[in-house]
Amino acid sequence: MDSLAAAPGTGPATSPLPIIRKPRPAARFADLPADRTLVMGILNVTPDSFSDGGTHPTPDTAIAAGLRMFYAGADIIDVGGESTRPGAAEVSPEEEQRRVLPVIEALVKAGALVSVDTTHASTAAAALKAGAAIINDVSGLTIEPEMAELAARTGAPYVLTHRRGDAKTMNSLTEYGDVAQDVAAELMGVRDKLYAAGVAPEQIIIDPGLGFSKTDQQNWELLKNMAPLEALGHKILVGASRKRFLGTLLTVAGKAAAPQERDHATAAITAISAARGAWAVRVHDVGSSLDAVKVAARMSRPQLGDTRTTN
Template identity: 70%
Template structure:
């Protein structure tokens, strides 16, 4: 096996980064496994994300963490520079790009398949230039036409996540006549905008948006109804990792479980949705979820 060379930014006061002497071939979407659900590792380059804020706040730390995920078996690394937790402040565009672009570039050069988690078309465009293949857009119903046109023009894969409003107001927008029917209809309305702009169906990945403008019980309803999303004919990504509704489920003595105590429950959901046909899961802790999708695939076989 090739030994590792020093990475940019390494030195006596920085974290050593494992970078291959011979860069691996750039990963492609077509090289993703088709015999099981794919595992997308979450890499937040932020100081304020709900679960891992501040853990990867420097570029060097983020690259090292992303490489650990990649070498640990993650199929995709999803890099984000702006927290989407309820109540989070908006990050200036230039700061978001300062956080994510060097990380995207380094991981892509190492051979990882990289997704960029952003609401902004300008950041998404620069991330694609840096080597990202997927745009993971949490803006939901507010997806900008610039973003849609970018996806069409560049042929990027696009995660269409259902959401209402932004992080400051979404918790007040949980009024649905029927949460499953309404989320599906609203998702289809954005999907149709993508189609109208020339985006091909195979480039669209649908995410029900657990935790975004949904109550805990509404999240469970969407999980129970995952087949309805599969019926749309697109790849379906489920992102339940460490979310609040899992903390509520695991309440002990009146205290909800902390985010880092929710990984086993996350893996359980991974096994459930993977066994029912979900294309992928987006998770913080790669190893147990990789095990879960392999178990689900074997059970389905």
């Protein structure tokens, strides 16, 4: 880390101070790169998230973590104050807002584009007022249908995630005929509610909901066949980062890989998703996935006859 030199005559600096970067103007959704898949960094301000719960116990530590993602190149920082893992306890909107609003305000002030990961319309509204630009609702309107009216009224991009039930029941709701076709059909039903509320098609971002009300095998089937979702005609957000089905895949000696040991597999899915044209990936480790989307973008470029040699 860069540090400030000691003043003349005071001896060497004993507590290096970081150089404060000048805040950039707040990023806008329309300014996001259009030549590659975007990278959305996950910032959980929670004590019980499956991968990093309790890692950011105060607003200051959460802000520092978000800034590290921002300076590492994350296009969007997704801030959430309630765990969505299976079996997670519910959090009141008041507590959720206490956790996330100071973090959102600070990151927006630094120039980051922020999304709010919430199922509560009041939290989404407060986050938008604090400067967030995107609503990421993993409930698919099943908890607070008024979220549709908020998206329509504000014009904010809305991430529509496929999920059955809630955190306590979704693992028991995994019966599908054809998982890809069924997920697309169920998302269409929710999309109709968004349309009825006045949400514009271009506001909607589709998330297939990997890990939500799906078995490990169904997650892989859905990743292999995204065509029914793509046929809906909206941006696609893929959120596979560190999820259980990756841990199962990486099992060694009967022990599944821990969440923090799944980043290489996550980056592989990022590269595949980017090559297939995903709008964005939602990940814990920004650096590896940013490298992956850049490689995918370069591979998809038309060949221009560059004959220069490289080492």
